[in-house]
Amino acid sequence: MSTMPAPRRRGRPPRNSAEPRQDTRALLVRTGVAVLTEKGYSSVGIDEILRLAQVPKGSFYHCFESREAFGHALIAAYADYFARKLDRWLLDAATPPLQRLRRFIADARQGMQRHGFARGCLVGNLGQEMGALPASFRAQLEAVFADWQARTAACLRAAQQAGEIGAGHDCAALAQFFWIGWEGAVLRAKLQRSAAPLDVYAQGFFQLLKSSIIKQ
């Protein structure tokens, strides 16, 4: 988070400057994602975001209709950021498919380490909090998982075609399994402030990939 000066003038913004003053909105989203990946939704008030981003309350409610709308925007921004990250690793044609997955995991691991294992996954956090969240979040969160799983399944099918994993595997089910458990691993890594849970989980998952399955 670059808490740069970003003077932010009042009054109607000049039309030329890129989008119609998306600076403030983008700053709020960046700050919000950073805070919510660490603390979740329920425990973070708007004022905390505002204080960190140095944005007054009026500006917030100019950019977002409500806290709930802000939450939706954060999920969307995070999902998009993460989908691009997944593609960067999982579509790298120069690398064997299974190795791509390993590299994504290593990248995610490094990301958590960089933040001292304080930040987890925004979607996982809100998923866990679903019982206390506005109902509108549920469909959005489910869709994000479905998207990530689809991208992962495609990579696993590539691995299958490359002969890296057995033809008997159900790649969609494997991708589902991966993301179900991976979110648990991120949870534990946060709790233990350690990469060990990520490593344990990754090792087990690749072990599972090695097993050749006949019966579904």
Add this chain to the structure above:
Amino acid sequence: MSTMPAPRRRGRPPRNSAEPRQDTRALLVRTGVAVLTEKGYSSVGIDEILRLAQVPKGSFYHCFESREAFGHALIAAYADYFARKLDRWLLDAATPPLQRLRRFIADARQGMQRHGFARGCLVGNLGQEMGALPASFRAQLEAVFADWQARTAACLRAAQQAGEIGAGHDCAALAQFFWIGWEGAVLRAKLQRSAAPLDVYAQGFFQLLKSSIIKQ
């Protein structure tokens, strides 16, 4: 939750009646566990518990020093309840070890279904929220996972001795893997309001157990 009448008289309680008036405390713990397994810690205020349990605030602060102390009591109660549940299944000598684990999973699955997949795991919930929780919770939550994993590892070792799983497996690591991923599965089951994530995860885990491992 049996919201029985339980009139709860004021004034000094009679000494004979079991423990020195543990009714109110136990009621608060029961209510708290029920609510927090669904909504987590951060989003649940004391007043909500009090309203549900029909207990006035003065009684709460007579039983617990603070909301934080209440949280610790809830974790302890839940961990104890769950450890007994684990033992009931995993130490059942009349059943093959792997079948014991399957039965525990089936029981947990049934438990979630019974509550319409609204309630998850208290320890998982608070673990996810750790970034927003008082620091004192961390060690307690870690210890609970360590305990559950130890009980599970013992069952896996029994399976190993019975020849149900390969001798090459590291049972402690497998148990760790199981609980890391299982919490993720519970999270997803809550999000999707469906048992499917539990089933997908369980199937993958038992598939992993079937694979014989040489290299650790």
Add this chain to the structure above:
DNA sequence: GAAAATATTGACCAATCGGTCCAATTAATA
């Protein structure tokens, strides 16, 4: 230059938060 459009600002609001405090009530003790 006047008017309209757009964005910023922070004081303000009702509701709720965790927590305090003490009167009221009842049982045990003397």
Add this chain to the structure above:
DNA sequence: TATTAATTGGACCGATTGGTCAATATTTTC
């Protein structure tokens, strides 16, 4: 019966919550 211990009950407190709004500042359009 008087005193003390234990527990209930709920009014109250300062702080914080999500959200509103009128005032202000700036640019565009006429």
